[in-house]
Amino acid sequence: MNAPERSEAFDERDPALPNPLPRPAGEFEALKKAWEAPRGLSFITAVNNTYVGLWYVGTAFLFFILAGILSLIMRVQLATPESDFVGHDLYNQLFTMHGTVMMFLFAVPAVEAASVYLLPNMQAARDLPFPRLSAYAFWAYFVGGLVFFCTIFFGLAPNGGWFMYPPLTGAKYSPADNADWWLLGIGFIEISAIAGAIEIIVGVMKTRAVGMSLDKMPVYSWAMLVFAAMIVIGFPAIILGTLLLEMERAFDWPFFIAERGGDPLLWQHLFWFFGHPEVYIIFLPATGMVSMIVPAMAQTPLVGYRLVVLALVATGFLSFGLWVHHMFATGLPKMSLSFFSAASTAVAVPSGIQVFAWIATIASGRMKLTTPSLFIIGFLFIFTLGGLTGVMVAMAPFDWQAHDSYFVVAHLHYVLIGGMVFPLFAAFYYWVPVASKYALSERVGRWVFGLMFVGVNVTFLPMHITGLIGMPRRVYTYPVGMGWDALNLVSTIGSFMIAAGVALFIVDFARRFRIARDENAGNVWNASTLEWLPNANYNTRSIPIVASRDPLWDQPKLSQDVQDGRYYLPGTATGGRETLVTSPFDARPQYILQVPGPGWQPLLAALFTAAFFLLLTVKMVLLSATCGVLAVFCVIWWLWETDPGPVRPPADIGGGIAVPVYATGSMNHSWWAMIVLMVVTGMVFTCLIFSYLFLWLVNPAAWPPQGTLLPEGFSPFVSCTLYVVGAALIAYASRTLRGEDRRSPRAVPVLIAAALLCVGGAAAMDLWAHWRTGLSPSAHAYGAAVYAIVSLQIFFVLTTLIMGLYTIARWLAGRLDSVRRTTFDNMMLFWFYTTGQGLVALAVVYGFPRLTGGV
């Protein structure tokens, strides 16, 4: 592929601009037409990031309000001692739903949603690389989330706390469906978060403005990159956890039941391996926003760009070494605890670095006290306080005192509200002019800030004391005379001040926010980054060359030239939607990505996926399975239109650069997505192996339990051989499918079919071998763990099967040849992954008990 070799020093003066004036007639109209949003009812089939991003943010905010209302109900209940406003069962549901909705349906989606809207704008891409995937993620979340929330109206809401500890949430103590709503509902919404993360990683790495090399990327892009990587590493743990707990509840596989060799602590490990990073997953994007807003308000570049990037990356790593600090009270050896204590204090260092970078920026410029600035100052204040109490509870002995008291409630709200809600409001005030015709009111904004800031402190500051004088969290009421009355009343008053602030915000928003189609409010803050270029549905008219981190300040004519179409790709090369893919490090143009437009497929696929999970919760298995099959069909229908192939010869994008309109192999955007997906699946599998080893550790002399037969060595040998042969056939098929002459050899579908028989046989053989020994999945955790590994592998083999058949269908339809082969390549990657996982699974399941000899 002919990527241009010159990289640096794009000359910003006119003679160097890639495209001359005047632009040919009809060029601009064609661009506008390609990006037109669907009208009428089919408006909801829009997939463009401008629309999906806004719906997504709106939905996340809706959940903030809903969960906020739940918290007000709780505060009313707690305002006076021995109140009977709500009973204890409803209170349990209230705090569980409030915590769950805030964390899973508001915080993570809100920051992800904001980036769906902002990232392409900031990087001057026309859209994200997989708009239909974002649409799918959004609709799945919208439908799944709303149905989940509605359970509170029927007394069906989960009531085991937002971290759902078994044995309380196991079948014995929570026989009703409430816990299943959590497990299936939230487990499913995690999948949507992962889809978004994949989109973000590929978007940041591959679709940037020309010349926006790593060192010139906006800090926000860095933050979102680390955010997405953390989701990819962290969320698989909770997905696996929910899966295991659901299997325990549905089929009585005793992963967490101590009498049968399980261990409730396993859940705590899986939950917090996700749960602590979760806090940073929420926090990092917020800091990314702050790092964009502060320079604009102070009108000076961010101080210490490299240090801030270092802080983001280091936080991403270190936050995975903290999870056991939520388990200080579980009686683990002291030295193990200290490892986590050490990491918990170490992670404060990068956060400190960021805070100093912002303060230095503020000090080196002249900060205007606008509403975004106020929210940022509020953030610094509240978050720092939360950080201080955080360092306190990171000390195991202090934590033993404060554990499960209102001190912890105070701490976590200071961190979450300070670290995420305030930056988010700053971001609303700051970025609304990009999306809307009018900015929000600065005058009202001050009141919103004032009410929220005072309200938060009035609510949560007293809780530190309430906790230290003994009030436990999660109690629905308390007796008179404990000395807790006045403090609780003050907290309740404070919470209504917050509510008043939020209500005022909504009123102002309703009055002022009008979606801008062509004319937005403009660069009202005189900010320096590309989202402030004139934009519309297609984003920017042409794709700029940037030469610094603050292009709008350093290239004064940039807006005009971009708008005139003097930069790259001022029209459309294929007549459809497209965006420019650039190389991940140096951001040189690589190829033109043909972006899919509106369609019903992602919407329907999301509806059916949601129905699949939700119906499973109420045990309507048959209907649920039907929806599952329909969902798979919608996905296939959606994929069928992708992988368009080189529909035309390389196109001139300006400046004498011609780029192809199709690419395969490691340059292709979906190849990247596939690699990230494999990291996700690899993490799910790793967590499962961890669970297996953990259960081994807690079962001395019972691994396998007395009297268990191990299958003889013959069957794993056969399975192993079959896996390897299958993979070899696929590799061979890939070799036959080569050449510039667009061949589609007959051998390809035959080889795929043969390979499918091999993997199918391997998995079946494996399952049969265990079944034959009479191993029961419900007698002991050993059997449960073995069958869990076997089942996960079968799931992957079935997915491979669908992908293989799909690839054969593409071949039959003439949509697969030696040039247009992305579908094949992606299938091949997945195939190799399944093979590798299968081999490791065999090694663990057959090898480990023999190796340890049942010790």
Next chain:
Amino acid sequence: MSGRRTGQVLLMLAGLIAWAVQFTVIYGVTSTLCGREWADVTLLGVGIVHAVVALATLAALIVAALSFLGSWRIHGGLGETAAAPDRFISQAGILISGLSLVVILWQGIPAFILPACA
């Protein structure tokens, strides 16, 4: 993505990766040995738990130090005309491995203070 770039990124992140490995090893080994009451074994007169923590810490420190020196040398060798991403990655490498050195050391300290499995 070219092989050179992949190598650069690995070098840049080597310090933190070393920390991650150190963390996994010291936590995994302590839990396993203490969980199974195998912690009484000694290695050259030092309890096995302490020995493992010390060795893992040392190994991680060496990796982080090498990555620090490597990034430092690359950065020093960049001429005036070097591409901005190269400059950026090597500087980030210096900063990241520098921080990692401190974190790794800090991470190993509990072993010098606390008994193995109490």
